[in-house]
Amino acid sequence: DGGITQSPKYLFRKEGQNVTLSCEQNLNHDAMYWYRQDPGQGLRLIYYSQIVNDFQKGDIAEGYSVSREKKESFPLTVTSAQKNPTAFYLCASSVQGEYGYTFGSGTRLTVV
Amino acid sequence: GIQVEQSPPDLILQEGANSTLRCNFSDSVNNLQWFHQNPWGQLINLFYIPSGTKQNGRLSATTVATERYSLLYISSSQTTDSGVYFCANSGAGSYQLTFGKGTKLSVIP
Numbered sequence: 001d002g003g004i005t006q007s008p009k010y011l012f013r014k015e016g017q018n019v020t021l022s023c024e025q026n027l028n029h030d031a032m033y034w035y036r037q038d039p040g041q042g043l044r045l046i047y048y049s050q051i052v053n054d055f056q057k058g059d060i061a062e063g064y065s066v067s068r069e070k071k072e073s074f075p076l077t078v079t080s081a082q083k084n085p086t087a088f089y090l091c092a093s094s095v096q097g098e099y100g101y102t103f104g105s106g107t108r109l110t111v112v
Numbered sequence: 113g114i115q116v117e118q119s120p121p122d123l124i125l126q127e128g129a130n131s132t133l134r135c136n137f138s139d140s141v142n143n144l145q146w147f148h149q150n151p152w153g154q155l156i157n158l159f160y161i162p163s164g165t166k167q168n169g170r171l172s173a174t175t176v177a178t179e180r181y182s183l184l185y186i187s188s189s190q191t192t193d194s195g196v197y198f199c200a201n202s203g204a205g206s207y208q209l210t211f212g213k214g215t216k217l218s219v220i221p
Contacts (some may be wrong), residue, residue, distance in 0.1 A: 007176055031207055033208070035211075037207065040213070041213055042116075042198060042211035042212050043198070043209075043211040044211075045209070045210075048207075051198070052209070058113070058208065079154045081129075088153060088178045090153075092155075094207065098118055100145065100157050100160045100175055100208065101145065101147075101155075101157055102157065103147075103155040103156075103157075105152075105153065105154050106154070108153075
């Protein structure tokens with residue numbers, strides 16, 4: 001079955017560490033997105049990519065970095081520069097030119 | 113930027129009741145979508161509805177683009193309908209969605 005796989009489901013990070021969240025899709029979608037969700041809040045866009053080797057900042061990109069070396073993969077690195085990284089992170093993909101999003105099941109990141 | 117406002121923020125229903133959720137937009141309606149987030153965090157796309165009316169089982173949605181709002185109807189609610197309902201829209205020519213803060217629905221037996 002096609003879909004989006006995010007890993008790990010739960011991640012704990014010490015202050016000052018960088019961590020990388022994985023997002024893999026086998027839907028052959030061109031576009032991929034990373035969103036952050038805080039408790040009781042909507043989703044906020046971190047980064048998006050419409051094509052391999054190209055990506056753009058979203059509304060809250062500071063303290064995050066991404067890469068898009070393969071169509072299937074769009075990893076997100078939460079760097080030590082992100083001062084409040086504890087949140088639920090969601091990856092999504094869509095077909096270029098179409099607008100229905102498919103979401104992964106998310107990664108819960110906690111700073112300890 | 114685009115503003116997306118949802119109401120009500122919280123809703124408690126008895127099983128079998130009907131409900132209407134509303135979404136207002138500050139900008140033109142472009143790629144309006146409704147999502148359901150279950151208690152475990154999984155987001156499911158319910159409707160892509162930039163205009164008109166669509167129905168899927170007990171759920172239906174209507175978007176009035178000229179008045180910049182959309183409505184999600186849930187009929188004969190079930191406990192499995194519980195969760196958070198989000199609407200989202202994008203700017204003209206953009207694929208990136210801006211989400212509202214959601215409506216948290218609790219359906220009690």
